[in-house]
Structure formats: C-alpha cells, structure tokens
Amino acid sequence: MGVGMTKFVMAIDQGTTSTRSIIFDGTMRVVGLGQQEFPQSYPQSGWVEHDPEDIWKTTVSTMRGAMASAGVASSDLAAIGIANQRETVIIWDREDGTPIHPAIVWQDRRTGDMCERLRSEGLEPLFSERTGLLLDPYFSGTKIAWILDHVEGARGRAEAGKLLAGTIDTFLIWHLTGGKVHATDATNAARTLLYDIARNRWDEELAAILNIPLAMMPKVLDSADDFGVTSRSLFGAEIPIRGVAGDQQAATVGQACFTPGMMKCTYGTGAFAVLNTGNTLVRSEHRLLSTIAYRLNGETTYALEGSIFIAGAAVQWLRDGMKILSNAAESGRLAARADDTQHIYLVPAFVGLGAPHWDAEARGAIFGLVRNTGPAEIAKAALEAVAYQTHDLVTAMHRDWGGQGSAPAEETVLRVDGGMVASDWTMQCIADMLASPVDRPTVLETTALGAAWLAASYAGVWPGREEFSQSWALERRFEPQMDGDLRARKLAGWHDAVRRTLTN
Ligand SMILES: Nc1ncnc2c1ncn2[C@@H]1O[C@H](COP(=O)(O)OP(=O)(O)O)[C@@H](O)[C@H]1O
Ligand SMILES: O=P(O)(O)OC[C@H](O)CO
Numbered sequence: 001m002g003v004g005m006t007k008f009v010m011a012i013d014q015g016t017t018s019t020r021s022i023i024f025d026g027t028m029r030v031v032g033l034g035q036q037e038f039p040q041s042y043p044q045s046g047w048v049e050h051d052p053e054d055i056w057k058t059t060v061s062t063m064r065g066a067m068a069s070a071g072v073a074s075s076d077l078a079a080i081g082i083a084n085q086r087e088t089v090i091i092w093d094r095e096d097g098t099p100i101h102p103a104i105v106w107q108d109r110r111t112g113d114m115c116e117r118l119r120s121e122g123l124e125p126l127f128s129e130r131t132g133l134l135l136d137p138y139f140s141g142t143k144i145a146w147i148l149d150h151v152e153g154a155r156g157r158a159e160a161g162k163l164l165a166g167t168i169d170t171f172l173i174w175h176l177t178g179g180k181v182h183a184t185d186a187t188n189a190a191r192t193l194l195y196d197i198a199r200n201r202w203d204e205e206l207a208a209i210l211n212i213p214l215a216m217m218p219k220v221l222d223s224a225d226d227f228g229v230t231s232r233s234l235f236g237a238e239i240p241i242r243g244v245a246g247d248q249q250a251a252t253v254g255q256a257c258f259t260p261g262m263m264k265c266t267y268g269t270g271a272f273a274v275l276n277t278g279n280t281l282v283r284s285e286h287r288l289l290s291t292i293a294y295r296l297n298g299e300t301t302y303a304l305e306g307s308i309f310i311a312g313a314a315v316q317w318l319r320d321g322m323k324i325l326s327n328a329a330e331s332g333r334l335a336a337r338a339d340d341t342q343h344i345y346l347v348p349a350f351v352g353l354g355a356p357h358w359d360a361e362a363r364g365a366i367f368g369l370v371r372n373t374g375p376a377e378i379a380k381a382a383l384e385a386v387a388y389q390t391h392d393l394v395t396a397m398h399r400d401w402g403g404q405g406s407a408p409a410e411e412t413v414l415r416v417d418g419g420m421v422a423s424d425w426t427m428q429c430i431a432d433m434l435a436s437p438v439d440r441p442t443v444l445e446t447t448a449l450g451a452a453w454l455a456a457s458y459a460g461v462w463p464g465r466e467e468f469s470q471s472w473a474l475e476r477r478f479e480p481q482m483d484g485d486l487r488a489r490k491l492a493g494w495h496d497a498v499r500r501t502l503t504n
Contacts, residue, residue: 011448019058032070034062046109049102074235081243081455083250084168111142132290141193178231186295187249224458243454254450267420271311286396306393310348324375332425335380345497346381432482
C-alpha cells in the first residue's frame with residue numbers, strides 16, 4: 001500500500017461492560033483488537049453508574065492496544081468510527097471537561113417517578129409523537145434533568161452555557177478532539193427524548209418540559225460526517241473521526257440491513273431488535289419504539305426497535321451471582337441436559353421490563369420450581385427467556401410493519417450478532433420460538449464493522465452500500481424444528497409468567 005493510500009480504519013465500540021477498539025484493513029478484515037472491561041457501579045437499588053474516567057481511559061488504551069496488535073501507526077488510519085452504548089449520559093464543564101456527576105447508564109431506573117409524573121400529566125403522547133419513544137427512565141432526557149436537579153448549582157451553570165451534555169459518543173468526540181467538537185449523530189440524538197425525529201431537530205417544547213437548556217446539547221450531524229480530528233497529543237497523528245452511531249444502529253449497518261423489512265437482533269447485556277422501515281416513520285401500535293436507523297447524506301432511514309434490558313446479563317447473573325455456571329458457554333451445555341418435563345419460566349425483570357411492556361417497577365421472578373429443579377433447568381429457563389422475549393418483539397414488529405401495507409417482515413429472516421450468539425442452543429431456541437430462520441453471519445463484530453463502514457465510506461476508503469451488503473456472509477442458518485403445539489404451550493406458559501410479574 002503506497003503512501004497516502006492507507007485504508008486501515010478503526011472502530012471504537014464503547015459498550016456497557018467493556019470498551020473495544022478494532023482495526024480493519026482495506027478488505028474489511030479485523031487486523032487488530034484492544035478490549036478492556038471496566039467496573040459497574042450500583043449505588044442504590046435500580047441505579048447503574050459508570051465512572052466517565054473509566055470510559056475515557058479504556059477508550060484511549062484500547063485504541064493504543066489495537067494499533068499495537070495490528071502493527072499500525074496512527075498515521076496509517078484513514079478514519080475512526082464510534083459506536084456507543086446508547087442513552088447513557090454525562091454532563092461536564094465546558095472549560096476543563098470535568099464531569100459533574102458519574103455517567104447515568106441506560107439501565108438506570110432512578111427517574112421512574114419523574115416519568116410517572118409526566119405520564120400522569122398526560123404528556124406521553126406528545127413525547128411519543130415527536131421522539132418515537134415512551135416515557136421510560138431508559139432514555140437520556142430524564143437522566144439529564146435528574147443531574148441538573150440534584151447537583152448543586154448545575155442548572156444555573158447549564159443556563160449560563162458553562163456545562164455541556166452528551167451521550168457517550170459526544171463525550172468521546174469532545175475528549176478525542178481536545179474539546180474542539182461538541183457533536184453527536186442523529187441515531188444518538190434520537191434516544192434522548194429531546195429530539196424530533198420527523199423534523200430532525202432538537203425540540204424546544206420537550207426541552208422546556210424537562211427543564212433542560214438546549215444550549216448544553218450537541219450539534220447533530222449525519223451518522224457518516226465530519227466529527228473533527230483527534231488531537232495530535234493523543235496518538236501522534238490527527239485521525240479523522242468520520243462515523244458515529246448508537247451501537248444497535250451500528251450493528252444494523254454492520255448486518256447490512258439497508259432494505260426496508262430487514263431485521264437484526266444483537267444479543268449482549270440486553271437484546272435489541274431493529275427493523276429497517278426505510279424512509280417511513282412507522283408509529284408502533286404495540287409499544288415498540290420508532291427510531292432513526294441511520295442518517296446518511298441528510299436522508300433519514302427509520303426503524304422500529306424492540307429493546308430487552310436483560311439477555312446475556314441473566315447468564316452473567318447465573319455465573320457471578322448464583323455461581324451455578326463457571327462460564328457463560330456452560331449455560332447452553334446445561335440447558336441441553338435439563339429435564340424436559342419441568343416447565344420453569346424465568347422472567348428476567350432485574351431492571352424492570354422493556355418492550356413491549358415498559359414496566360419500570362417489575363422485578364425478576366422464577367415460576368414452576370419443583371423439588372428436583374436444579375442448575376440445568378434454571379439455565380435453560382434463562383436462555384429460553386431470551387427466545388420468548390425475541391418472539392414477543394418480532395411478533396409486535398410484524399403487526400406494526402404489516403399494518404403499513406409493506407412487504408411482511410415474516411418473509412425476512414432475523415440476522416443475529418452479539419456475545420450471546422456464540423450459544424448454538426440459544427439460537428436454535430430463538431428459531432423455534434419465532435418459527436422462522438435465524439441467520440448468524442461469519443463476522444460477529446457487526447457493531448464495530450458498522451461503525452467502521454460509516455467512517456470508511458465517508459472517507460472514501462471502503463465500498464458503498466451495495467458492495468458492502470454483498471460482502472455479508474452467512475456462517476450458519478438455524479431452522480425452526482419445534483412442533484407447533486409444544487411451541488404454543490411454551491409461549492402460553494411464558495405469557496402467563498410475564499402477566500404474574502407485571503406491576504402495571
Ligand atoms: N456461549 C454463551 N452462551 C450464553 N451467553 C453468552 C455466551 N457467551 C457470551 N454470553 C453472554 O453475552 C454477553 C456479552 O456479550 P457482548 O456483546 O460482549 O455484551 P455487551 O456489548 O453488552 O457488553 C454476556 O452477558 C455473556 O453472559
Ligand atoms: O452495550 P450494549 O451492547 O449492551 O448496548 C446497550 C444499548 O445501546 C442500550 O440501548
């Protein structure tokens with residue numbers, strides 16, 4: 001590769017439990033990786049925080065680690081793409097960058113009362129109409145309001161223009177550019193409860209209701225755009241930041257779900273199903289979210305999203321909390337030898353339930369325990385819960401999408417990715433519950449790949465949409481095998497268990 005022809009691209013995947021930086025070469029192959037976990041903080045029941053310093057430090061050190069492992073210098077990188085855990089917010093001082101509070105993480109439930117109050121004032125339809133979201137503590141807006149309400153003097157400083165707010169992408173861009181750029185992309189803005197997704201602009205009325213000065217919010221750019229360059233003091237060279245998207249939207253891009261009706265689901269800590277609805281903003285009648293899949297060249301592509309808060313996290317709980325697994329992979333082996341005559345249902349409402357129930361107060365439950373229930377049956381129930389919830393989301397999507405007179409989503413298969421798709425047992429179970437195929441691609445780093453493609457296509461070093469879509473390759477298709485009656489019985493048992501868990 002000659003001078004000036006560098007095609008290496010770095011993706012930063014700043015996730016809930018770890019930060020990863022991955023370098024791809026010009027043929028879109030992974031050539032270097034840096035990964036670091038960081039601590040989670042649970043200061044009160046239902047609260048989840050991250051230390052912004054951990055997020056920043058793991059980002060820089062994994063970027064350096066990825067360059068070292070690939071043997072690539074900063075000057076060899078054509079562009080950086082950022083994918084981030086969404087909704088998590090940080091507020092910091094405009095002058096010196098100091099955060100005024102720990103990051104409040106997407107899973108955090110502390111603004112449940114605020115959401116309840118806004119709902120009781122009849123405001124949910126307004127928020128929903130403008131933002132495509134619901135009044136749930138999951139989203140950023142009430143978290144920002146909470147910090148402004150609880151940190152002394154914060155609202156005054158925000159009104160005076162002294163504080164900046166942002167989701168994790170914005171926080172990283174600000175620091176990477178040495179405080180020069182305060183920006184986000186449309187997919188991240190779409191998760192704040194402050195952004196009008198039809199008009200593509202911050203909404204003054206919603207900001208006024210939440211008492212958030214819009215001056216503290218970042219400029220909103222396309223998902224592939226000019227987000228500035230990294231400051232020379234960090235890595236030697238100035239590396240252009242050219243792609244940004246929330247991690248689930250980045251995975252949608254990485255899975256090449258560019259055609260309306262295509263759908264992916266990412267199974268990590270939680271699970272997030274995203275259905276591309278093209279340039280149609282589909283309003284869900286089944287409590288799914290309407291959101292932005294990506295915005296390219298000023299053109300918005302919309303999506304329907306179903307969000308499950310606990311997927312792989314239930315496996316982590318079995319491993320670290322209950323100590324009935326020595327590693328995550330053991331869950332599938334245990335499930336495979338569970339006693340089939342037992343009907344155990346685990347409703348993983350550890351932080352409430354997301355779509356389609358949106359019950360912030362619900363907490364987890366296990367039903368159907370008998371005298372000889374053991375680790376195998378519990379592990380099976382935890383994995384099945386992921387499949388049942390996927391079924392509920394995908395069913396709701398079919399109804400919403402079919403109702404628009406578009407090609408039925410039933411005709412498309414579900415593309416899957418995320419740490420949990422390593423589990424063949426779980427993937428088969430999902431295909432069985434959906435009664436439709438599940439496709440696992442060869443590249444499982446789809447979130448990073450999507451962020452890299454956004455940046456690299458903007459920088460002109462990777463192919464465009466068509467060629468990129470054709471490079472998507474199937475590793476394994478899971479075909480449904482379960483008898484229809486058994487499936488119906490199991491789903492009925494699940495729905496009964498959920499009913500008994502809900503508080504609303
Ligand atoms: N073989 C497996 N079987 C079941 N769950 C798994 C397996 N491997 C990983 N996981 C789960 O996947 C999750 C990690 O996925 P990852 O995509 O890295 O998560 P995140 O991006 O949310 O931090 C963990 O919660 C882990 O329990
Ligand atoms: O960090 P992940 O991969 O679990 O993703 C978190 C989501 O973006 C939350 O909305």
